[in-house]
Amino acid sequence: MTPFTLPPATGGRFGLLVLATVTSSCYLYSWLAGHLAPIATAGRYCAEQARKDAPHVLPDALSQWYTGCSDWAGLREAAAVAVLLTVLLLGVLAQYLIAPWWTRRGLTRLDDASWVRKDLVAAGVPASVSAFVDSAGPRATRAFGNRLEYSIVIGSTDYTDDCGPAVLAHEIGHLRNRDLDATALTTAVWRAFLVLAAAPTLIVALTDPAGLRYYGWRLAALLLLVYVLRCQVIRTREFYADHRAVGPHRPAKEFLAALARRGDPTSLWNQRFHPGRKQRDSVLQDSGALFRLSAATATAAGMLVGLAYRPGYHFVSILWPSSVFGKDLLCGVLFGGLAAAALAGATWRSALWTVTVESSRTTWRSVLWPVTSDGPSRATWRSVLRSIASDNVSPRAALAAVTFTAGLLAGDLIAPAQPGAAAWAPTMLRSPGPGLAVALVLAAGTWLFLRWTFTTAAPRLASTLHPRPGYHRGMVVAVLVAGVWLGFWFRIAEVFQLDPHWRAVVFGLATAAVQPVPLLVVWLAGLYTAAVVASRTSGIVAGDLRTPWRLVHLVAGGVVVAYALLLAADHTAIAAAIGRAQVDGTPAALWPLSYLLYAPALLTSLAGGLVAGLAYASRQRTGQLLAGVVTVLPALAGSLFLVSLAAVVLLDGLDRSFVTLLTGLGGLPGREATDQPRFAALGVMILALYAALLIGVVPLAWLGARIRRRWRRAHTDDASLPSRRRVAAGLLPGALAGVIIAVLGLREWSFAVTTPDLRLDYDTTAVQLVQDRARPGSLSGGDACRSLYAGGTSFGYGPQTDAGAAGQLATLAAIGMSADDLVMQRLGRAAMDGFTLRQLATGTAAVSNLLRYCLTTTPAGPGSPPI
Amino acid sequence: MATIETLAERVVRKTAPDQVGELRIVAQGFFGSDHVRHRVVNSVLVGGGGAAPVGVDAVSGTLIVQTALVLLQAVATDTASDLIRDQAGNGLSWWRRRRAARALHRAGKTVTATTEMPAVSAKDALLLAEIGRGIVERSGGSKETADLFAIVFAAEVCPQAREIDER
Secondary structure (H helix, E strand, O other), X not given: OOOOOOOOOHHHHHHHHHHHHHHHHHHHXXXXXXXXXXXXXXXXXXXXXXXXXXXXXXXXXXXXXXXXXXXXXXXXXHHHHHHHHHHHHHHHHHHHHHHHHHHHHOOEEOOOOHHHHHHHHHOOOOOOOEEEEEOOOOOOOEEEEEOOEEEEEEEHHHHHOOOHHHHHHHHHHHHHHOOHHHHHHHHHHHHHHHHHHHHHHHHHHHOOHHHHHHHHHHHHHHHHHHHHHHHHHXXXXXXXXXXXHOEOOEOHHHHHHHHHHHOOOOOOHHHOOOOOHHHHHHHHHOHHHHHOOOHHHHHHHHHHHHHHHHHHHHHXXXXXXXXXXXXXXXXHHHHHHHHHHHHHHHHHHHHHHHHHHHHHHHOOOOOOOOXXXXXXXXXXXXXXXXXXXXXXXXXXXXXXXXXXXXXXXXHHHHOOOEOOEOOOHHHHHHOHHHHHHHHXXXXXXXXXXXXXXXXXXXXXXXXXXXXXXXXXXXHHHHHHHHHHHHHHHHHHHHHHHXXXXXXXXXXXXXXXXXXXXXXXXXXXXXXXXXHHHHXXXXXXXXXXXOOOHHHHHHHHHHHHHHHHHHHHHOHHHHHHHHHHHHHHOOHHHHHHHHHHHHHHHHHHHHHHHHHXXXXXXXXXXXXXXXXXXXXXXXXXHHHHHHHHHHHXXXXXXXXXXXXXXXHHHOOOOOOOOOOOOOHHHHHHHHHHHHHHHHHHHHHHHHHHHHHHHHHHHHOOOHHHOOHHHHHHHHHHHHHHHHHHHHHHHHHHOOOOOOHHHOOOOOOOHHHHHHHHHOOOOOEOHHHHHHHHHHHHHOOOOOOOOHHHHHHHHHHHHHHHHOEOOHHHHHHHHHHHHHHHOOOHHHHHHHHHHHHHHHHHHOOOOOOOOOO | OOEHHHHHHXXXXXXXXXXXXXXXXXXXXXXXXHHHHHHHHHHHHOOXXXXXXXXXOOOOOOOHHHHHHHHHHHHHXXXXXXXXXXXXXXXXXXXXXXXXXXXXXXXXXXXXXXXXXXXXXXXXXXXXXXXXXXXXXXXXXXXXXXXXXHHHHHHXXXXXXXHXXXX
16 A cells, blocks of 8 residues: 555644744743843833822723733733744744755765656656765765755765665655655754744743743753654654655665665664664555554644643733633634644544555455446445444554643643643642543543544545545544534633532533534534545445535535634624523523524434435445444534533532423423523423424435435436535535524624623622622732732632622622722722622623732742743 | 875775775865865764765765865875874864864865875874774774775875884
8 A cells, every 4th residue: 555645644743843833932932022121011011000090090990991901011922922933933934945055055966967867757756856966975865955946965975886776766755755845844943943942042041040940841841842743754754755765666675775785873863863774664564654643643732732722822812802712712723723633634544544454355456546437346345334333443543532632731731821821730630530530521522533533534535536635625624623622622621720620520511512612513523424424325425426525615614614703703792692591591582592502413413314314225234334423423412412401400409400491391481599590491492402303303314215215216327317416415404504503693693792781680799798898908919919819719610600700709809909009999999890780791801900910019929930 | 296186096995995986976076166075074074964864864874085085185285283183082072173174174275186295204194094094983984994994094195104004
């Protein structure tokens, strides 16, 4: 099997290297920027200006001004980091462009390079590659260059002895693999990182002992990570070039013998960029290693997500301060997507390996490149599916999921602290039981993601004549699914970080059922699976019919983008609508909301029913299996509701929940107690969903079977059927899902409510009690700040009502009011006024300003970063 | 009088006859370009310039041809004594080796393949041969090859050195 059927593993590793460098540089530059006078004094300027203005302005005006000033200070820091990052990227670009030219100056151009050109032309490489001899490196045969000019250099000894042709073939392999740009960039990234990020940080750290203590080992860990990834990129490309160098004209044995004649690089140090001879030999004999999901790659990917999340979240918070769900989603899609690209790429290669190994067991004909036009043999197809179903050939998804999770938490542990984004890993270590549960949620989600990628990739590869386009499109969907899922997990981790108890874990899982994000993942995954299976079955899309993948992905991508845009457009309103509906919404008020949130899962289930019916009508065993695959994923959406139901019972107590739930099932309004969320509405939604599933899926499956039978009778020659129409019919439910989501979303979000003015209907008795206890001037500023830090970390975030939350936040406001500092008094008063007037968002913003003011004037204590 | 090129060919032919063809290629760059000569001098005296991260593997090759050319150039440009001062013994600092390479590179700008070789004292010839032996051995050559190189080199640049060496 050729390893070039899919893009090589080098690309994913290179992407990880770039991400690691940018992330590490962000940390280092953020710290360096703190040493620049205009950045360091910006926060203090806000505090001093607030002190001057405090006697003359109203509390809420002071709070609003302080919010703006803090955002301005944050933006200044972000701008400084952006400028430094731009310098780093310019350094990378300069090194990428200049280094090859600089190297060429010390080489001797070959007068007669016709024999090299002949080999290049025979290999299909453009003849514009220049050829040199290296007088200083007897065995330094290599290929290098950038997009402007590629060069092949032959070592002076290689030029004259008999192992030269084999070595030259290896270098031509690099040109054929087009990995020279990635290599030049890898070297450029490493050198630029050393000179423009690590060295300045070390110099500043040496002048700042506290900084050295805090950043020293972190800098070492970041450097090690970037270095290891750099070595990995360069090592991996050698395997692929070796495969290019061998073939019928030059057996692997001959190639390895030629390498052996050059000498033996035995030391480990020499193998940092080049694999050892034994390893090269083993990969040439059995290229399975290039197709396996590596635990090391999964660890690196996880570590990078762990490292990248917090600076990303910090800067997104600065640019988009009012976002509730958007920040997690954006960070999840960005960082999770990049990591998933490496994992999903490896999983697709694993799937290719499985497909080919299975095909070689059952038939002499390759499933990937069938000679005849009728596609791969059915025996092979069944064999592949059986292997996937029975898990005979595993992509090592479980190991990769565990190492990815461990890497993510390790990255979070290494990462320097960022204001506004606390670390999860230390919290998980402090609360090991619930912390392990949160980590297991991530590991389980990653395992499901990898298995799903594998399960969709294998049938796709087994049926396609063009594996690469299928791979690229599958990667887009995989990246979206993983990114969105990780965005959701980040939310759970944030909740857990604020309230490290079991109730937060249960709350996070329970709310999955009423959050659009996990449903979007299920919908997207289900639609893609349906499309993959539909393209292969002999039901609706029989024979040589090929699914119009461009259309599928355009529809899926369009819906995802539209959904994300609509969510982003008025996310505060939707968050408020959910909150309001949970507190005092009647079942009738929740109906449009439930449609909006559950439409993707519902419609995918309906689509699954239709496709299952179409497939089942003609096939027996295969059809059943496929129908199972199609329906399992959408059924997960229904499982979320069961989890939600169980969580309601667990959280609120068996007796009360059942009463409210049964009330809701009876179509009656929920209890009137204002301090209790009305799960009655949720009961109605669950009932409605299962009713819709029962009413919709069964007839649709029957309808599919009928259509299938009629088509078989009317068209004995399947190929005569218009393929695009049939596929469009198969995918219609999925497309309809997108349209309905968009329409309902527009309807739901048409009543925009600005958050600060939103008045929630909750009992303010608790707030009043706290307010009465405030004694202005009874606490020094420092003591008040320390009390605020302690109160802020013990703040319970969980399944509580607005009244409970307001009461807890009002305690912090009262601490501010009791300080002898006028700014703190005013900010505390602004917060208390907000909670009293039931303007929760206004009060919360004022409490945040109190904490920011404290961070500027009073150190947070040991363990905080020395900024 | 012998030139650098003819002497280098005699040394390589007697030490590693299969590398005579390589000598022609290396000499073309060495005498034709300042940058190439700089890299050759650096690779012999300082190290590096051999196996690159982008090379086919980490083997760097034995520097017989390059060592012969660099040492002969030192003799031709009258910088052998500087080289001996900076290179004698193996426990030298990177900085001193670098200084020697810089001096040799500066002096070598006027050297061509046909530059005639001046007379060398037997003592200097033996010391240079000793330096050459160390370089060849460090670059991966066997002990026998390194010894042979030292003997041949000393004998070619100063015939009296052979007698001293034999004694």
